[in-house]
Amino acid sequence: MKYIFVTGGVVSSLGKGLTAASLGTLLEARSLRVVLQKFDPYLNVDPGTMNPFQHGEVYVLNDGAETDLDLGHYERFTNCVLTRHNNLTSGQVYETVILKERRGDYLGKTVQVIPHVTDVIKDRIRKLSDESKYDVVITEIGGTTGDIEGLPFIEAIRQFILEVGPENVVNMHVTLVPYIKAAHELKTKPTQQSVAKLREIGLQPQVLICRSEKPLDGDVRRKLSMFCNVAEKAVIEERDVEHTIYEVPLTLHAEGLDQLVCDLLHLETPKPDLKDWQKFVDCVVSPSNRVKIAVVGKYMDVRDAYKSIYESLTHAAASEDCGIDLELIDAESLADGVDDQLKDVAGVLIPGGFGVRGAEGKINATRYARERGIPFLGLCLGMQVATIEFARNVCGLKDANSTEFDKDTPDPVISLLEEQRGVRKKGASMRLGTWPTKIVPGTLAEKIYGDTEVTERHRHRYEFNMKYRDRMDAKGFVISGTSPDGTLAELIELRDHPYFVGCQYHPEFQSKPNKPHPLFKGFIAAALAYQVGGEKRGRTIEQTPISVSDEELVLQR
Ligand code: GLN
Numbered sequence: 001m002k003y004i005f006v007t008g009g010v011v012s013s014l015g016k017g018l019t020a021a022s023l024g025t026l027l028e029a030r031s032l033r034v035v036l037q038k039f040d041p042y043l044n045v046d047p048g049t050m051n052p053f054q055h056g057e058v059y060v061l062n063d064g065a066e067t068d069l070d071l072g073h074y075e076r077f078t079n080c081v082l083t084r085h086n087n088l089t090s091g092q093v094y095e096t097v098i099l100k101e102r103r104g105d106y107l108g109k110t111v112q113v114i115p116h117v118t119d120v121i122k123d124r125i126r127k128l129s130d131e132s133k134y135d136v137v138i139t140e141i142g143g144t145t146g147d148i149e150g151l152p153f154i155e156a157i158r159q160f161i162l163e164v165g166p167e168n169v170v171n172m173h174v175t176l177v178p179y180i181k182a183a184h185e186l187k188t189k190p191t192q193q194s195v196a197k198l199r200e201i202g203l204q205p206q207v208l209i210c211r212s213e214k215p216l217d218g219d220v221r222r223k224l225s226m227f228c229n230v231a232e233k234a235v236i237e238e239r240d241v242e243h244t245i246y247e248v249p250l251t252l253h254a255e256g257l258d259q260l261v262c263d264l265l266h267l268e269t270p271k272p273d274l275k276d277w278q279k280f281v282d283c284v285v286s287p288s289n290r291v292k293i294a295v296v297g298k299y300m301d302v303r304d305a306y307k308s309i310y311e312s313l314t315h316a317a318a319s320e321d322c323g324i325d326l327e328l329i330d331a332e333s334l335a336d337g338v339d340d341q342l343k344d345v346a347g348v349l350i351p352g353g354f355g356v357r358g359a360e361g362k363i364n365a366t367r368y369a370r371e372r373g374i375p376f377l378g379l380c381l382g383m384q385v386a387t388i389e390f391a392r393n394v395c396g397l398k399d400a401n402s403t404e405f406d407k408d409t410p411d412p413v414i415s416l417l418e419e420q421r422g423v424r425k426k427g428a429s430m431r432l433g434t435w436p437t438k439i440v441p442g443t444l445a446e447k448i449y450g451d452t453e454v455t456e457r458h459r460h461r462y463e464f465n466m467k468y469r470d471r472m473d474a475k476g477f478v479i480s481g482t483s484p485d486g487t488l489a490e491l492i493e494l495r496d497h498p499y500f501v502g503c504q505y506h507p508e509f510q511s512k513p514n515k516p517h518p519l520f521k522g523f524i525a526a527a528l529a530y531q532v533g534g535e536k537r538g539r540t541i542e543q544t545p546i547s548v549s550d551e552e553l554v555l556q557r
Contacts, residue, residue, distance in 0.1 A: 009194030017070030056304025064433025350382030383502025
């Protein structure tokens with residue numbers, strides 16, 4: 001088993017996760033089996049409770065783990081399917097140690113950072129090291145070298161290298177080489193200091209990944225090599241990409257990173273096959289068409305808050321040979337109605353979310369898309385919003401709402417299951433992770449997926465209230481997918497609309513380059529058609545979805 005540790009220096013937000021994931025892409029292209037994991041030094045047990053404003057999106061795994069968004073990069077850039085064991089926070093480490101202490105596992109010893117905390121960390125690396133499944137484990141350490149919280153992780157890695165032998169390990173340090181305009185010069189000092197800090201705690205990087213705006217010339221490379229004690233060919237330039245993050249594996253390959261890492265790890269592999277990846281990048285960089293898609297949400301200033309959604313749109317667009325002009329609209333700005341804001345968009349997407357803020361704006365945007373035949377995709381909360389809008393404006397239930405937004409609504413079209421069953425005491429926990437969906441034959445959903453059974457990732461509490469199903473169906477609101485027992489609505493669509501789809505789950509967590517998610521692909525195809533033909537010719541699906549017969553939907557008891 002071979003191990004690669006990725007640390008970061010100088011500043012945060014250098015794209016360490018992306019770099020680790022890109023190395024994963026390159027090693028997989030060399031036929032190696034790769035797995036990635038992330039160590040997060042913060043004390044939260046998981047990022048599930050962290051504000052997207054601060055921390056970006058919460059990425060959900062198949063097993064329901066709520067993790068750091070870097071795990072999204074790992075799954076998108078490689079074939080590995082991750083579980084909660086691939087993300088370890090200091091919070092979890094200390095929780096484990098304290099539980100063990102309470103249980104008496106330490107037999108009366110004084111519990112200390114070394115060895116008890118570091119042991120837990122090392123255990124986690126070993127648990128992933130299943131030779132039957134993987135050849136290489138890539139471990140990214142969050143934060144920046146020098147952070148107090150990060151120290152136990154670095155110490156654990158130092159010990160780990162001693163145990164498995166340095167010939168099986170590569171330490172890769174991602175660092176910033178800033179360009180100082182006034183001096184017309186790239187500066188190496190911050191990197192020197194950051195590496196010095198690492199060496200102080202006993203870690204010597206073998207590879208430096210230098211993030212910079214300008215190319216590194218020979219002098220800079222020599223200086224970095226000399227002062228950081230790293231071979232000159234292991235000083236790798238990673239310049240800001242011009243168009244898309246999917247270029248990163250290609251630029252790192254051009255710098256020789258994958259060959260270097262394989263040499264350092266004594267791995268003999270074929271040359272990487274990057275043809276498909278290159279083709280995907282070409283599609284992203286120079287598409288034949290463009291469409292304008294509005295995303296109406298809450299965290300529009302934080303690019304990371306809807307990361308997987310933007311990536312999924314990119315994958316889908318590339319597969320349709322088109323580029324995307326994203327119109328990011330703050331839902332609160334639509335609270336009093338939609339004026340010009342959505343004037344020339346070819347698709348409206350409402351992402352997931354929590355809480356009432358922005359809800360009315362999202363409802364208004366949904367109405368606009370429904371009435372004008374603009375392709376619509378509602379994800380989780382987006383589907384719930386579509387339900388409320390239809391109930392109010394088509395079914396005449398003018399105060400319909402979700403009990404998340406209005407506890408006393410007379411028509412709780414979205415509510416907690418307990419409430420639907422008449423249970424007073426609520427506090428439903430989140431439905432998390434992968435659940436199966438049964439798709440109703442003959443619906444648009446079946447056409448899009450080309451299948452009648454799919455599994456998708458969930459993260460929500462509230463559900464469509466089946467009490468309203470028949471009334472809404474009669475007006476054209478179709479439940480096109482349910483849980484296998486038919487009790488929970490998973491997918492909705494409108495009978496008289498070219499592409500109006502909502503799902504209770506998060507398809508954005510399962511889209512990849514060259515493997516776009518069907519719901520996003522269908523959405524972009526419909527947006528392109530809408531743009532070409534205007535609302536009348538917007539139908540991409542030759543046949544309007546038929547009404548769903550009662551037998552196909554199991555009634556809720
Ligand atoms: N707030 C909604 C719920 O809990 C939607 C959640 C989401 O969009 N992820 O059901």
